[in-house]
Structure formats: structure tokens, C-alpha cells
Amino acid sequence: MADEGVRRLIEEATRESLNQSFVEAGKKYIAAAEALERKGKDTEAHETYKKAAEAYEKAADNYRSSKSYKNAALNMCLAGDVYADLADSEQAIRAYVRAAEDLLAASDEHLMWGEDAETQKGTALAVAATMIYLMVGMEDKAFQAARAFSAKNASKLRFPATIRLSQIPQMLESAIRSVDIDSFASAENAVVTELKAALSNANAQQFIKYVDKGLDMAREILRGQLKVPKVQAHLEIPVDMTFSEEFPLQVVIANAGDGDALDVKAEWYLDDGLILVSGEKVKSFASIPPGESVTMEIVARAAEQLEGVREYEVLVRGTYLDMLKT
Missing domain, CATH: 2.60.40.10 (Immunoglobulins)
Known part of the structure; x- marks a missing residue:
């Protein structure tokens, strides 16, 4: 892309920001940053990536203020991804943690209706939040959040499939604490076959990749306690x-x-x-x-x-x- 094309992208991104279209601004900043990277202009690319992350965070703020928590969570995850690519671990973790909090808030919005279908969607979002906590290495926070969710909503978790979903974090925690490979395999299977399907049903399939990363981290935590061959x-x-x-x-x-x-x-x-x-x-x-x-x-x-x-x-x-x- 020619320099003029990059400048035009940045101008458009800036204009989108001024118009409060922060999601579009983030996308255009990303495109401009990638073009700058290809030209070897790493410093300019780095600053442009940061603007993209900031745009996604502003988009999340807007969604959050209108109680569209799932969209807020998605944009915080996008911001976290950019910070992670920039090797800014502190900012990335902060963004991902806020995304998990937004998912828990989105979960509450579903459960307030008291309907089994909505409860299952809300449970899937809550479990996804715990997987994001796991992804950033906050296993204690993940399992505490899962226990708090189950205790708070015990009377609403009636549907068998929903109960199984809510137990996934507990299954992972138990497997890690007892260093039980078979139990971990069962939890892993539940994530793959049940949680991912439930997220798709809740129109939240964008969070599946973060669930996978959380599962990878859980596996690494377990591996750290295993006796390994050499x-x-x-x-x-x-x-x-x-x-x-x-x-x-x-x-x-x-x-x-x-x-x-x-x-x-x-x-x-x-x-x-x-x-x-x-x-x-x-x-x-x-x-x-x-x-x-x-x-x-x-x-x-x-x-x-x-x-x-x-x-x-x-x-x-x-x-x-x-x-x-x-």
C-alpha cells in the first residue's frame, strides 16, 4: 500500500473516532498499522496499533453504558489481542480481565429472565468468563467466579445441560488440584462438546478462541504439577x-x-x-x-x-x- 493509502486509512480511522464509530476506527487503525509494518515502519506501526486498542476500548465503554455487555466484552478482547501482539502484557491482562467482567454482566442479563433457554445462554457466557480468567493465569479468580455464579444462581440452574455447563470450571479445578488426568480429559471434552456449542447458541462464538486459550493454560497448570518424562x-x-x-x-x-x-x-x-x-x-x-x-x-x-x-x-x-x- 502506498504512503497515501496509509495516510487515508489513518484519516478515516480518526474521522470514525470523532463520529463515535470506534469499532470501525479500530479496524482501520489495524489495517493502517499492518501496512506500516510491511513497509518496515515499526515505530509508526506500534503507535497505530495502540490507537486501535484504544478505539476498541472506547467502543467497549459505549456498549457498556448501554448495557450491551457482550459487545463490550468482545471489544475488550480485541483490545487485549492488540496489546498482547505489542507484548504489553500488563495492558493485555487488564483488557482481558475487563472482558471477563463484562461477560459476567452479560450473563446476569440472560439469567434475570428465569427461562431455561436464557439461563443456558447466560451460563455459557459465565463459564467463558472463567476461561478468560484462566487464559491470563488467574486460576484462583476463575474458580472463585465460577463458585460465586453457581451459588448466586443455584435456583435457576435446573436444566441438566445447563447444570453440566456450570460444572465445567469445577471439573477443571478438581482435575488440577488432584492432578487427575482422566478427570481433566472429561472436563476438556465438556468444553469442546458442550461449552462451544452453547456459546454458538448464545451467538457468542467469537469467544471460543479465548475458551481454547483458557483450556491451554489449564493444561499447562496441570502439566506443571505432573511428573514428566525425559x-x-x-x-x-x-x-x-x-x-x-x-x-x-x-x-x-x-x-x-x-x-x-x-x-x-x-x-x-x-x-x-x-x-x-x-x-x-x-x-x-x-x-x-x-x-x-x-x-x-x-x-x-x-x-x-x-x-x-x-x-x-x-x-x-x-x-x-x-x-x-x-
């Missing part, structure tokens, strides 16, 4: 050998960590000048417990008679999972 490999090659003859190659794969290494897979990669004579090129192991090791061995030889000096490359590459299947 797989190391040691390749053994005979000292006295002739490449034109058959020779053994052995790799010892050991788990030096504190947790089981699961679904371990290892594969030999031989130089083009080497031929696999016998043994398994790929081998799998269901698990390697802490402090234990397994061995893979093959027999190889050179593909042709050797003259002079020749270098060969032998590699073993592998993968494994921890208890969280990552």
Missing part, C-alpha cells in the same frame, strides 16, 4: 569395524524423567551409502517407565566397496508423549 538416547557403534562387512548398531533409549514416556516411537535413518541388513527400522514401545531403558539394534553394511576416506551419517529420531498426550 527421554535420552545413546548410540553405540563398534570401535573396531569394517564398513564393507556387516556391523551392529545399537541405540539405548532411556527415560531419565519422573513420569512415564508413552507411545514411544523410534526410527533409524541411515546414510544413502549404508544398507540395512537386518533388524527393525522403526520400533514402537507402549511406555518407558522412569529410570528404565529399551534397546534397538540393527545390522548394516556399506553399499559398495570402499576406497579412501568416506563419512557416513547414522541418526535415530523418535517421539513420545507425556500423561497429557503432548
Whole structure:
């Protein structure tokens, strides 16, 4: 985009702001900032991104003043995204926390009707708010907010699907506190199959990506309490050998960590000048417990008679999972 085009975008964004059209202003500031970035004008781009975030926050203020809390939350999330991209973690967290508060307020608006359908929508928004708290590392705040929501609205949570939704934060908290992988998997499944569907039903699918990020953070919190594997490999090659003859190659794969290494897979990669004579090129192991090791061995030889000096490359590459299947 030419400089004139960038200037025009910024002028339009400024005009939108003056007209109180802050959402449109934010979008145009973003477009201008991206164009400036492509031109290598990082300082100008940074300032323009900040104007975009400020525009989204002003849009949120307007929506909040008219009690359109869901739209306020969305714009605060957009502001948080911009601050996060600018590596301004303090401002990003502040924006996301306000978004969570707006979602809780939006939840109250739905629950005030006392109808099962509206209660389910409100519950989905409240649980999404707790996931945003989780996303920014405020797990205590997330679980406190979830408990407060359930206590406040206990008499309204009658529909079974709504009750299950409201229990998702409790399921995550219990799994993290007890370091229970199976319970966490159940909570994760509830997020994927029930919460996301409920958010779509509440016309709030824009918040699904923040729910995913909150779930990722919950997983990291759990992982921090898990005993994790640490797989190391040691390749053994005979000292006295002739490449034109058959020779053994052995790799010892050991788990030096504190947790089981699961679904371990290892594969030999031989130089083009080497031929696999016998043994398994790929081998799998269901698990390697802490402090234990397994061995893979093959027999190889050179593909042709050797003259002079020749270098060969032998590699073993592998993968494994921890208890969280990552």
C-alpha cells in the first residue's frame, strides 16, 4: 500500500473516532498499522496499533453504558489481542480481565429472565468468563467466579445441560488440584462438546478462541504439577569395524524423567551409502517407565566397496508423549 493509502486509512480511522464509530476506527487503525509494518515502519506501526486498542476500548465503554455487555466484552478482547501482539502484557491482562467482567454482566442479563433457554445462554457466557480468567493465569479468580455464579444462581440452574455447563470450571479445578488426568480429559471434552456449542447458541462464538486459550493454560497448570518424562538416547557403534562387512548398531533409549514416556516411537535413518541388513527400522514401545531403558539394534553394511576416506551419517529420531498426550 502506498504512503497515501496509509495516510487515508489513518484519516478515516480518526474521522470514525470523532463520529463515535470506534469499532470501525479500530479496524482501520489495524489495517493502517499492518501496512506500516510491511513497509518496515515499526515505530509508526506500534503507535497505530495502540490507537486501535484504544478505539476498541472506547467502543467497549459505549456498549457498556448501554448495557450491551457482550459487545463490550468482545471489544475488550480485541483490545487485549492488540496489546498482547505489542507484548504489553500488563495492558493485555487488564483488557482481558475487563472482558471477563463484562461477560459476567452479560450473563446476569440472560439469567434475570428465569427461562431455561436464557439461563443456558447466560451460563455459557459465565463459564467463558472463567476461561478468560484462566487464559491470563488467574486460576484462583476463575474458580472463585465460577463458585460465586453457581451459588448466586443455584435456583435457576435446573436444566441438566445447563447444570453440566456450570460444572465445567469445577471439573477443571478438581482435575488440577488432584492432578487427575482422566478427570481433566472429561472436563476438556465438556468444553469442546458442550461449552462451544452453547456459546454458538448464545451467538457468542467469537469467544471460543479465548475458551481454547483458557483450556491451554489449564493444561499447562496441570502439566506443571505432573511428573514428566525425559527421554535420552545413546548410540553405540563398534570401535573396531569394517564398513564393507556387516556391523551392529545399537541405540539405548532411556527415560531419565519422573513420569512415564508413552507411545514411544523410534526410527533409524541411515546414510544413502549404508544398507540395512537386518533388524527393525522403526520400533514402537507402549511406555518407558522412569529410570528404565529399551534397546534397538540393527545390522548394516556399506553399499559398495570402499576406497579412501568416506563419512557416513547414522541418526535415530523418535517421539513420545507425556500423561497429557503432548
